[in-house]
Amino acid sequence: SQTIHQWPATLVQPVGSPLSLECTVEGTSNPNLYWYRQAAGRGLQLLFYSVGIGQISSEVPQNLSASRPQDRQFILSSKKLLLSDSGFYLCAWSANRGPNNSPLHFGNGTRLTVT
Amino acid sequence: AQSVTQPDIHITVSEGASLELRCNYSYGATPYLFWYVQSPGQGLQLLLKYFSGDTLVQGIKGFEAEFKRSQSSFNLRKPSVHWSDAAEYFCAVGASDGFQKLVFGTGTRLLVSP
Numbered sequence: 001s002q003t004i005h006q007w008p009a010t011l012v013q014p015v016g017s018p019l020s021l022e023c024t025v026e027g028t029s030n031p032n033l034y035w036y037r038q039a040a041g042r043g044l045q046l047l048f049y050s051v052g053i054g055q056i057s058s059e060v061p062q063n064l065s066a067s068r069p070q071d072r073q074f075i076l077s078s079k080k081l082l083l084s085d086s087g088f089y090l091c092a093w094s095a096n097r098g099p100n101n102s103p104l105h106f107g108n109g110t111r112l113t114v115t
Numbered sequence: 116a117q118s119v120t121q122p123d124i125h126i127t128v129s130e131g132a133s134l135e136l137r138c139n140y141s142y143g144a145t146p147y148l149f150w151y152v153q154s155p156g157q158g159l160q161l162l163l164k165y166f167s168g169d170t171l172v173q174g175i176k177g178f179e180a181e182f183k184r185s186q187s188s189f190n191l192r193k194p195s196v197h198w199s200d201a202a203e204y205f206c207a208v209g210a211s212d213g214f215q216k217l218v219f220g221t222g223t224r225l226l227v228s229p
Contacts, residue, residue, distance in 0.1 A: 006158075042221060043221040090158055090159070092158075092159075104151075104217060105161070106151075106158035109158050111156070
């Protein structure tokens with residue numbers, strides 16, 4: 001069966017420090033990968049998605065970047081964190097099945113607090 | 116572009132009572148519709164999905180949802196709520212273009228009273 005791992009679960013970082021959140025998927029190949037951010041009262045906002053190694057699409061301009069160095073690895077990064085980067089970050093994957101959508105499967109999230 | 120509205124931020128239901136969570140969507144073509152549940156501090160779990168066919172879909176944990184095209188709605192229902200159902204519920208709509216770019220509503224927090 002497929003599993004998704006996301007770490008760390010919680011993170012407290014000072015303003016201006018770098019960030020690296022990692023997400024890996026097991027039990028499937030060539031998944032679509034996603035980073036979402038959840039802010040209180042604002043639902044989930046899609047930040048990045050990837051359909052393959054090295055292919056990253058950004059949904060919103062921001063202080064963050066994403067990379068996909070391997071088929072089942074998705075990394076969210078920042079060179080210098082801002083206070084506004086605080087939030088709950090969720091990684092997700094879906095099967096890459098062409099015209100048929102498959103559900104999103106989410107990791108357990110990372111609570112990031114920028115101080 | 117797609118959009119989703121969940122008009123209720125909070126809902127309180129007595130244990131054993133029925134539940135209906137509202138979801139309205141906006142999308143020009145046939146949408147793919149989803150309901151997810153999130154327990155505190157956790158990721159989201161898929162409850163059910165609608166792609167096509169029967170407009171009443173059954174999900175896990177005794178939930179169901181009905182797609183009503185004329186009302187652009189996809190309301191979630193459960194006939195008898197359990198205390199363990201207390202969580203946040205998200206409705207989402209996806210484009211029928213073969214890629215899973217979901218747009219989520221802002222969520223409804225369900226509180227269950229004894």
